[in-house]
Amino acid sequence: MQLTVKTGFLSLLMLSLLPAMFSSCTTVKNAPAAPFVFDNKITLSGNIPKDEKIRLTTELENYWDDSAKARKITQFGVSHRVIDPPVFDSANINRSINFMNAYLNSQGYYYAQFSDSVKIDSVNDERRVKLHMIIDVGKNITIDSVSYNLGDTTLQRLTSEEQKNTFLKKGKPYNKEVINSELDRLVSLYRRNGFYGFTREDIYTVVDSMDTRLLELTLDPFKQAQIIADAARRRRENPSWDIEVTKRPTFDSSKLTQYHIGRMYYYPETKLSDFVDSLPNDSSFLELKRRNLTMRYKKGLFNYRVLREHTYMRNGDLYNESDYFKSINTLGQIGAWQQVDIRPRIRDKDTLDMYFYLVPALKHSYSADLEGSRNTADIGLGNLWGVSTNLTYNNRNVWKSAIQSITSFRTGVELNLLTSNQDRVLQTFLISLGHTYVFPKLIQPFKNWRALNRLDNKRTLVTVNGSYVDRRDYYRLRSLVTSWGYEFKKGNNVWLYKPFNLELYGIDTLHGLDTLFKINPFLRTSFNSGKVLSQNHTLIRNYTSIANPNRSHYLRLGIEEAGGLFGLIGGLRDQIYRYIKVEGEYRFSIKMNKTELAFRAFAGYGYNYGNDTLRDKTLPFFKQFSAGGPYSMRAWGLRQLGLGSSVQSEADTSQNGYRDRFGDMQLEANIEYRFPIATIAGIKIASALFADAGNVWNVKSNQVDPKARFSFKNLLTDLAIGVGTGLRIDFSYFLIRLDMAYKLKDPARPTNNGWANALQWNEIRPNGLKVNNVGFQLGIGLPF
Template sequence: MCMRLKLAKVKWFLGLFWLIALLTLAGCSEERRTKVVDYPIGKPFMYGNKVILKGSGTKDELKKLTTDLNNYWDDSARVRKEQRYLLGYRIKNPPVYNSINIIRSINYMNAYLNAQGYYYANFKDSIHKDSVGDQIRVNATITINQGKNISIDSVGYQLDDTTMQQLALQRMRGSQIKKGSPYSKQLISAELDRMISIYRRKGYYKLTREDLYAEIDTTDINLIELTLDPFKQAELIAESARKRRLNPTWNLTIKKRATADSSKLTQFKVANIYYYPETKITDVIDSITTSKGFIEEQHGDSYLRYQVGKFKYQPLKEHTFLSKGELFNEESYFKTMNTLGQIGAWQQVDSKIIERDKDSLDLYFYLVPALKQNFTIDLEGSRNTGDIGAGNLFGISTNLSYKNRNVWKRAIQSITNFRTGVELNLSLGNNNTNQQLVQTFNISAGHTFAFPKIIQPFKNWKALSTVDNKRTLLSFNAAYVDRKDYYKLRSILGSWGYEWKKVQRRSDDTWLFKPINVELYSLDTLPGLDTLFMKNPFLRNSFNTGNIYSQSLSYTKTINAANRKSHFIRLGVEETGLIFGLFKGLRNDIYRYIKVEAEYRQSKKWDKSEMAYRAFAGMGYNYGNYPGNKEISTLPFFKQFAVGGPYSMRAWGLRQLGLGSSNTYDSILTSTFRDRYGDMVLEFNAEYRFTMATIAGVKIGSALYSDIGNIWNLKKDPLDTKASFSLSNLATDLAIGVGTGLRLDFNYFLIRLDFAYKVKDPMRTENGGWMSIKNFNWTDIRSNGREVSNYALQLGIGLPF
């Protein structure tokens, strides 16, 4: 006991020492935290760069301009600072100061401002030299008054072709350039790209970006007015200069360049379509196009050319978005290539367009087959502990997978999985003679067919005509879980669903709809669980079994912004029993509930660090009666929420947090079964990740993080009121953990070791659940006399979110 107290004091003083050191270092100026190495001795060198904007504009506009302008320092004047050890910086090999490089930087910045519509900017540079030892440091500051941004006064189209002019006017609403829009070369470039895209979707196969240009008219129409009075003319010039300075505007006209090639104005149509589904990766496209060594099948206006016959024509046709006789559409052409490549049956898709006659195009698609079949074996391990000496669980599992990418020659994907694993108790020596080495054993097998199309009872569902990666999923799964001495759970699952995706430039939208989902469960309670039921009848609510006939819908959106910020949104809803519960014969044998989930993740990346956030909420409401037990009002335990472990609330062990601030589970005198499940979950995570070093190609990183959350039941139980959610008790019920960790990134996988401490534990009876700095403890004693750790070590694979 004495040794343990001494160890706790040592840990406490070490933690306090590092905290004070970190706060002291953070209080120093950035200059004192910056080290310069390999600098030129006796010569002034660049030590700092700074851009100051003095012009008007919104806070966000000025911030963006300042950030962008700092990227336009000349390379020989740019200072490159490397972040080291979280708060420190290092400058290596700083460039020698030369005033010419400052002038170059001003020219680069002026060119950038011109591109953004600022043509009347003023620049002033300031150079400050400072001697530190044998270092002659130079800080360069450029102060800029960018002036007013030029705006577009009018937008017009003069294309000298009736059809092109008509298309431009019809699609004018889609333009980002309108009267009053700020002038920007990037905006004009985007408008030219948009116009070319419109024309190439309407058959203008030979029209290119170089055939269009934007003409800018900066003339003030008042200056064209003829006058013989020199004073009047001077007044007009002065007035024009004043307007240009206060509110500069230009006129924009999109025009077509003159050309002698008349085919650029020809609208091409699709002729024949040829498929080569057995192309070898070593084949030369030009050679096989003219080769006679193929068997050819004609299907209407399309041709299938092969040598062995590994693929049917139907999946190729279903994923081709062009037909003979219609105007060539470049967007549909590339969509066809991308979709065929994403089915999975082919690893690579190439294409070629050959002109026929003066206005027709033959399309050739060359598809390289992917490896048809493959086996994979995965070995997974995880360790979860709330105490180094007691309560350790080590899980190990094996997953065997077989995949066939071309079932029945129709590019249908077939995946078979077999998984088995055990959860071992590593604390057998802690005077627990009744414990067993194997705590949990599970085994499961499943099979999924992924059809590369939507198989629906009704045809021509127009809502799905514009989406990508349409699939129909048929899945079966059987599982067996043996929680030693407590329960045995058997399940058989089957589902029929549809998945589709909408791909955009910087975001993807994925939908998964399962109109039919059947889950059959059988639960055997063993003596250990029956004993717990007698000690605490409340636990019986969490262990019930029955059948599920449900429908579910999930939506996922990923956004990758240009500023290295990414967003992830997931929404899901599952309903069971609404339809099948209408049948009296099934009403008493199935669950009836609705369950919803919502998750949002955001990450902002820098060169060697990242800030990540996650928010998750879930809720399930039981609006029916349990099969065989009308008194129970919660979800079945295999559909409830749980928190804790390597990926959720890391200061707590797996499934060891909750419910609310109830101590019901602590009243059970057992150390081998404390799993907790709830009908509602709220969780928020924030994590700052950074790279510390790279050794032998392995990135060694760390993180500082905080986890906030808990689980609850929705319906109140008079026997355990603190386990149900109440807005008035939310502050009391929320648990808070903070921690740090070590990450080893091998590129293809990441090993993570996290340490977390319970800053606020709803089960802690003192100080409102908050930790005490004065009476700091690594452990707490619960009401049942069991010693519980206030910290946890978690070993995980991959990032937590």
């Protein structure tokens, strides 16, 4: 079936936005006979930055009085229906002004001026009221001076030493959030330096808005009036306040006591039903004592060393709340315990004993998964239906040392159910077995390397995995992969480093694949095999803007180097691959009231610098980049985009079923606007409008297919662009996604520089190949 609409590029873009266009009308449900609130609008004026104006406008929408606000639901990201609108009452406008003014005061705007506009329209016998609030926010209060009066020499000294980290800086805007942040910072500072009893209630701020020039004495009434007028003018033009941080009167001496760490007591076999406050008095425990550490147990399920290694508090140290929470988090993230709690107890007048209550996680666990797939991008016969099963066994406490052991077994088949020859039903058989040990520490020779103590969530990972794939009549692939790596965290950064990664691949080509090689010689590079001895580094950073918590960022950088050192050994030079591969990914999202705008950018580059004539062209195929599928360029099938604007592989596709494309370089950018549709029986139904752009290329020249190589001058020509929409069904614990995307620009399309000038579900290329322009993708979870 083919639908052709003679329309231009602009019309095609408009077609992708039809859901939003259809939803632009607004209807009313349960409209009262009296005039009712139909719409609310806020306009800010004043000399304030654009981002600040947008932020305040968005926040102020939440401060309309309930009886003066139209309750709306959205569909396709646009207001669609007003439900049970309130009857208009002018008194509710004043309440809204009071709420908005209070919020602006909390943000440091104390001189805002409000004016409102009320417009009544008659539509279908409905009297709709549109409320428009116009606010001149004036200038934000700035901080003039900051002082600290803490009444204790130690507190005063700590405050002075950390003055550079204060949130209260002269000339900066004043608001209550800044005040709260500063008080939280000071309390955290004191509790990191032994003041265990100091709390937020013990400190406050005094704000002085008085202009000291008003205190000038004069008997001249005209002079006094001039002083008052000048003060009012200064307050309007450049309002500023003095702030003093002070301590409340202290009647409890523990508030100003610096505590030191005493003895550590561990209860690693605590039950959820235990009343932990009574456990220290239970005499039925066995005890293991080491210096200032006591482990109390009954079954002996854990070794004390793992507890000591992941406790960041030591006997005699000042109490540090950061180390306290760091110990809780680290012990909880090992996996051996499902719940960790630490309760300090005061002993003597300045000593804290720490009691650790740890509830063990289930030691042994098993899981089984069944997966189904449909493969239309394979060699030989297409439309293969696959089924596979995954069995996983997890031991969370190997050798009583909280070491995790993960064993996985997978097997599956691909069947050609459409063939009339029953002997060819079974097309692919695969089987794999893998095992991983996760040690809750960094195993390395530098036992006294202090730099390692500053790292969090330290883990050593040892992995080995073997697999066998038999693709009937085409190839048999065997692989063995083993690695030794480290994972740790510092701040918002997660580091993964594998100093040793060994990958062995062997492939037997059968007569079916040899026949394809004769027809299509370039396929040989997609079935190269060999050995990889490499190391790789990965940095992952997640962070959220402090100024705007609705904006989140994700950054991943990775580099892999193979054969750099071992390739210098003559006996190994021709036995292993030598290459370098780098990639980076950045994600950014803005969450609005009910919608979200998400962006992703990815770049990857690999260069093979080996000397072997077979390998000096590209990376090994199992290390190359590919595009297409439910998590990449969604208008194209899995691994079916590229290379560049080459049509060589597409021409070959008309003669055989091989479609997989791999390249040494990839660029991709994605943008998606997500919005809710409805909630049915607790299941959230949402949708999205999205666009994907990118491609994969080779980095070295190929005389047979020169258009497959990347060059900056051909970048715009080579870029593929897809647009589409989709459904997201959110079951809370997992999300099912169905996306439909259209090839707006296909570099392999021979006309109009690849751009679509007509909406066609499919098209016939000059070589007679029928190509689908619409891709349907089924995925689990969000694409990025």
